[in-house]
Amino acid sequence: MNFDFSDDQKQLRDEARRFLAEKCPPKAVRAVIDGKAPYDRDLWKGLADMGFLGVAIPEAFGGSGAGHLELCVIAEEMGRALAPVPFSSTVYLAAEALLLAGSDAQKQKWLPAIAQGHAIGTLALFEGTGNPSPKAIKLTASNGVLNGTKKPVADGAIADFAIVAARTGSTGRDSDIALFLVDLTSEGVEAKALTSIDPSRNQAEITFTNVKAELLGAANEGWSILSQVLDRAAVLIGFEQVGGSDRALEMGRDYALDRIAFGRQIGSFQAIKHMLADMYVSATLARSNCYYGAWALSTNAAELPExxxxxxxxxxxxxxxCSKNNIQVHGGMGFTWEFDCHLYYRRSNALAVGLGSLSHWEDQLIERMRQKNAA
Amino acid sequence: MNFDDTPQEAEFRAVARQWIAANAPKELEAELTKPNAKRANEKRDAMLDVSKAWQKKKADAGWACLHWPKDYGGRGATPIERVIWQQEEGVYDKLSRPFAIGQGMCGPTVMAYATEEQKRQYLPPLASGEKVWCQLFSEPAGGSDVAGLRTRAEKDGDDWIINGQKIWTSGAHYSDYGILITRTDPNVPKHKGLTMFFLDMKSDGVEVKPIKQANGMQEFNEVFFTNVRIPDSQRLGAVGDGWNVSLTTLMNERMSIGARVHTGFPELFDYCSNLMLEDGLAIDDSNVRSKLAGWAVKNSGLTYTSYRSISALSKGERPGPENSIGKLVSGMMMQDIAMFAADLQGASGALVGGDAEAGGEFQATILSSPSMRIAGGTDEILRNIIAERVLGLPGDIRVDKDVPFNKVPTKGR
Known part of the structure; x- marks a missing residue:
């Protein structure tokens, strides 16, 4: 059994960590939060130069073709550093959708641009409150013309193109949904930035008024492609969450060692130790589940949905x-703007719902386990 | 990243699998698969005979205590081979429970501290299950605080005279030998005045009294020592070095890596998949689904965590600290899952045994599971261990540190 990343992949993780420690300190995250820029352009260019944007994109389309395990270790570091860039929208969602369903021409147009850092992409799925579901998609596509509104769209106000989920029929079947590729500079597209619980990442509302768009994949397979894209992104964002969990746990641990109260390190109190031990348990379980997801993703296994x-x-x-208890370990200081605890707390709460709510995924998991048992 | 055996591992697995298929007591498989399977509990228990027969059969074929040297009754196997054996042995591993403490904790201590002659005399029958060993550590005043123990050992010529009491001793009533930690010097701080011995449980002055547990079973004992004589040749380690010797024992706690982690989740999932509630199948209820999903990811998380440790062993590396979470997570899960299943049964959830739904398995677990959160380190001690050894947090301030043991405040001794 070799249920671990290879030495080369671990080396890549270390390289990404060193790079992000230098180029993406908390100061850089705060610059975006403070509204100085919608995302960190220098970091984005640096990520392209390092080859991180195209790590899972084949060489034929301008990437390095290393693979998804390599992307997982980079994702972990992006989460640990709270990188304020449209990495997940572009790389996990838009690029994955193109790789799964794009025509050769579509791939040639967008994937090299992604790998070089010249194009930001996203997925326009949600239309207000609710979870991923064919029923929730009201935006219409008629003869390749889109009308409707998507909200929220992660990185929607800074993206160059979007994969848009649209309704093409009303039979009530999944085949009513198709995916379209839209150049967001097209006429009739209007993006409006929204305020987010995590201002280090952009959110937007995008209105499409008679926008001409091209199909991505077969017209009746939109929902099926979308489900696969969401599963793949779930694993990759899982690694960002694991990286964030580990960092929040380390911050709590370090503060518990540093802070003296009642004449002793607060980390010597069992109330604090047990809280940190439980955080370690959560982070370990998550890491192990994500490793399994990484295996399923990289081998395109039948087990991937589960x-x-x-x-x-x-x-x-x-x-x-981990992020909420990191604040708790810090006490009052953890609730200040000055300390970085809230940056992780914000990011954790944004990522928690970005692909649909926890209860949605719980429902999906049990349904998928049930189908496997029935088979 | 893959789940494949190396060629050598695959070959070892094939040999193990073939031997188990040809030799395991298959008539017991159904019983052993139950979460609350019958277990050897009495000296003249038929299950103890079955356990001993299986262990002896394994030992004769070289499948007992795989990682021990051949001279001491083992196979000289690598850590990963031991894991593969555990995976292949599957439910039959439950038959080895009467020997778990002896082989997992007493044996390694004897191996580290006894003379060569003693090792050749005592270890092979321990490996083969012909002799059962127990571990006499905990006392009424020293559970989590083991070093607070009070059983006295006083030198008398070439012998030591033992007086005191141990408690929570699993299997003492059917054990042939035990390792015993005693206080030989009460005038020094508590960790410094301890000494370890091994003894014949049939020695004069040893009295074993079973403890009736909260679930009605009797698996633990109190053991009383009244002027018990132990020759100095049966001392393990130096006089006053018993604490260090005991750490050897505790660090050798049976490596759970590779053994099946039992959480109760697969049983609950099956139960909910078939249970009809007023509005349909339990598994279609969104509240049930949410609960199941929460436990599902803990269950899978523990499984994949053990795969990570196994992978390290396979590469000849030391596993990381990740496996330390296993008992903490699974103990709580067993209890919570059993309570949830009983709750799904409504008022019938209060019935037990043959009167209960689903054979009363969930109720039996409700009653037995508190012990899983206490035995072998309480949940709280396990959290301390993770906090201190994994995260590097400081130990608690100990008011009894550096104080002579006989000056430490107590409720009376």
């Missing part, structure tokens, strides 16, 4: 658990 849901649930729980 593995992705497990990774999603476990990592969401762990990051929220």
């Amino acid at each position: 593995a992705a849901a497990s990774a999603r649930i476990s990592a969401t729980q762990a990051f929220q658990h």
